[in-house]
Amino acid sequence: MGEGLVVEGLESGYGEMQVLWGVSLRVNRASMTVVLGPNGAGKTTLLRTIMGINKPWKGKVIMEGEDVTFVPPHEKVARGMTLVPEGRRLFPELTVEENLLLGAYTRISTRSTAGYREALSQVYELFPRLRERRGQKAGTLSGGEQQMLAIGRALMSEPRILLLDEPSQGLAPKIAIQIIDLLSNLRRERGLTILLVEQNIAAALKNADYAYVMEQGVIIKEGERDKILHDESIRQAYLGL
């Protein structure tokens, strides 16, 4: 199994405050890896630093064998990696379809629509709800629909590596599980490499291949899904069992 995404000794933070203290992880190609951890552990900071939104202070980010540590976010998107950010970060005053078109920003030109038509119909197939609401402003969608749009928008860039920051946040449990199941299908059907940060640990672990546990900016535990699932301290801390 090839390397999709490798992170080595990553450090970063905000201003003077260091948040990541040397995080290393590895996401195999076409696998789903989940990062668990309490509030404030630095999970969002980790994804933002991998993406390049936060500047890495130290360490490396390697994408399919290529060092992309200091590649700016817009180029990472063009190279096939994107992030579904915490809080979705949609364009609220633009329509659903405009949001989706912007997802394909690195591939669209005003002259040719060929680049995104195919991707657009695939996203609509995946989320028929979005097709129904395509002329509606994104800000008027329900929470679940907004999350579908955030994922759909990310898929529009046809990524090979997808980072997701708590996609089930604020959703009813049933919808949260649907979203995570859908990600698992995408991985299987399209060979997507997925790095998922989740609070909905039961659902995440059910679908993941590998898991890391992060606390205070460092990885404190890692292992195959079953190992983490049966780890006594994790069951107590995160699963409430």
Added chain:
Amino acid sequence: MPFADLVVGTLLYGALLGVIYGIATAGLSLIFGVLKIVNVGHGAFMMIGAYTTYWFFTLYGLNPVLSLPFSLAIGALLGLAFYYPVVRRVIDAPEMASLLATFAMGLLLQEAARMAWTSDYRGFSWEVARLEIGGVSIYASKLIAAGLALLLLLFHYVVFYRTKLGLAIRAVVQDREGALVVGINVDRIYALSFSIGIAITVASGSLLAIYNPVGINPYMGAILTLKAFVIAVMGGLGSIGGAFIAGVLFGLFENVSYVVLTGIEGVQPLVLTRFIAFTLLLVILLVRPKGLFGR
């Protein structure tokens, strides 16, 4: 002049001037809307536009209308020249940094203009026809200036709502992080928006010189900045359409106020008009901080 003609003339001139104020403020609003910085040096960029038209006309006899492409180009280049070394560094800094930086940019232009061209007041006279509109005789040049302002507004609208660049700009305005993760080069969008905003601002200085080809001097920017602030606040900061409508209202207000106050003995109409304008600004800020048309 009969009273009715005075009224028509005052309103007509007010509206024409207002259209130019509107486009002048659109540049300020664009920059505020996208980069979230207030360009305190705004008027100095308009001053550069006024000189551009003046010099091309005086030195080469160039038709002032044809100086517009030059103003736009000079503005676009000035925008880029200030963006990369200065503006880009203050976007994420505390507000005071961007205020000081743009204030310094204005001073720099102003003093450069004074050194290059002295602080003399300059003017030119471009002989074009006068037209009769409703019994009022009006300079064609003023109509042309207002027409060009509308053309610039149209250009601005097309860029904003009909191009990929415009879609990207709107995306950055609505969610910068969202823009980053869809692959928009946000830094480049800032640079282009600043450049377009300054280009429109410099061009509006040219239009002002065409409308009123006197009083061109290095210090003319200060009052233009203040007027643009009043209009921008009236229209709702960052709203370009709002700025435009507010510009027309302000032009009307200014002209009417001037004409009315001229009739009162012992009053300096220009000074008092300014005073009323800033009282108006204060009232709007207190009562409708999001502008007259803000939600």
